[in-house]
Amino acid sequence: MLKFFRSPASMIALLAGIAGVLLVLYAWRLPPFVTSVETTDNAYVRGYVTIMSPQVSGYVVEVPVKDYEQVKQGQVLARIDGRIYAQKLAQARAALDGQKASLDNSRQSELSARATIASSEAQIDSANAALKRAQLAWDRVSNLNDRGIASASESEQAQATLEQAKAALNQAQAALEVSKQSLATIIVNRSLLEANVASAEATVHLAEIDLQNTSIVAPRDGHLGEVGVRLGQYVAAGTQLMAVVPEDVWVVANFKETQLEGMEVGQPVSIVVDALGKQRLTGRIERFSPAAGSEFAVIKPDNATGNFVKIAQRVGVRISIDPDQSLARSLTPGLSVVVNVDKSVEPEAKTAAK
Incomplete structure (x- = not known):
């Protein structure tokens, strides 16, 4: 028996087996790897991206803005021959x-x-x-x-x-x-x-x-996306000209249904932003989606046909960004983030009530 443990190959096989068991325990969150922290990388920054379109038809006679330019509310973005x-x-x-x-x-x-x-x-x-x-x-x-x-x-x-x-x-x-x-x-x-x-x-x-309406103006302060309209172009009502992205942003994290137990509105959230060199931001759970993401899909799955394999559904969780964070100004809609929620921490409202 001692000779078996003295063999390098046997030691490697033993260590590999132990590592495999520990990996399975970690993947299934079984003791000793039970944790109250839930993590998902299926999370993205969201914002009010407004597509600007004219309400009247005509030839564009002026486009005074450029791609990605900062604009103010009421600023003229394009003008149609009036x-x-x-x-x-x-x-x-x-x-x-x-x-x-x-x-x-x-x-x-x-x-x-x-x-x-x-x-x-x-x-x-x-x-x-x-x-x-x-x-x-x-x-x-x-x-x-x-x-x-x-x-x-x-x-x-x-x-x-x-x-x-x-x-x-x-x-x-x-x-x-x-x-x-x-x-x-x-x-x-x-x-x-x-x-x-x-x-x-x-x-x-x-x-x-x-x-x-021959003057298309910015509805809010923000930044422009790519300006698609060109001088002299004929546009009709509803033609997409450009997008305005206001400063307000938030995070939508899609957690598995098995991760939701214990999550409450107001719990603190840690947000790791890939685009900012893995730096962290803080936020709060704001609200939960009323249905799983599959319910909002254009083509809904039909589980009544063929063999059925149970798949954990994901539910959207809206997370607000805490104010007074300088890095928050660098967040733009569409960025991917990693969200961590510690379910053992009580929401802010309950803490204040105590």
């Missing part, structure tokens, strides 16, 4: 002026109609007065006629005057009704004219928006 849109705006404003003139004319017609009503009412008063005089004259002639004093011609004239006064009163009353109906028609048409004015105003606002 002459056509400026003329459409002028046309819309002219149509609006025409509709407003029609509305003003309606208001003036209303004033005229009300004046006509007042005139018709005055004519009715005049007709009533004439009818009263004619009625009195007829009464006198009728009394004289009953006594045999008045002549036939006087009686006929008084009767004709009375009938004429009654007709004049009816005519004045009819004229008043016509004036009132004309006023009602004007007021009813007013709502249509007001709607036309509102429609013309909306058309003006749309034309103003289209003219403003």
Whole structure:
């Protein structure tokens, strides 16, 4: 037996076997390699990468920015020829002026109609007065006629005057009704004219928006990606011109489902950045994905067909970067990192509560 251990080949085989056993124990996290630290290299820096696209079509007349340039919110990134849109705006404003003139004319017609009503009412008063005089004259002639004093011609004239006064009163009353109906028609048409004015105003606002949209501006502070648009290029609505990447970044680490037990929001995280020479940053668990990554895949796996092999799924964990770290400014979306989470450390909120 001692000769067996003295043999170099036997010692190497023994050591290799021990190393193999230890490797299996480490891979399966079995004693004595049980640890509360979970690690994954399936983690990447993420950010708000905004693809800039125009809302109107036209030829590009200005591209004042270059690749990877830093931009400020509201800075012009590209400009589309706006002459056509400026003329459409002028046309819309002219149509609006025409509709407003029609509305003003309606208001003036209303004033005229009300004046006509007042005139018709005055004519009715005049007709009533004439009818009263004619009625009195007829009464006198009728009394004289009953006594045999008045002549036939006087009686006929008084009767004709009375009938004429009654007709004049009816005519004045009819004229008043016509004036009132004309006023009602004007007021009813007013709502249509007001709607036309509102429609013309909306058309003006749309034309103003289209003219403003000929200038593509940065929505936030950040850096540009590669500028794909060129001077003189014809672009349509939705054409991808360039990307704006703001300064805000975070990490999405995809842990296996077997690693999630014990992880909580607020736990500290250590982040090793490959692009920064393996230097470390700190962060906090912010939130967990509501589903495994396979659920968000375009083509979902169908495990109901063929032989089934259980594969540990991965769940995304969003990690915020702690502030006041100078290296954090060097992080850009897409960089790969290694994330370590010590599940034995209580979250910050629980520690503060104690």
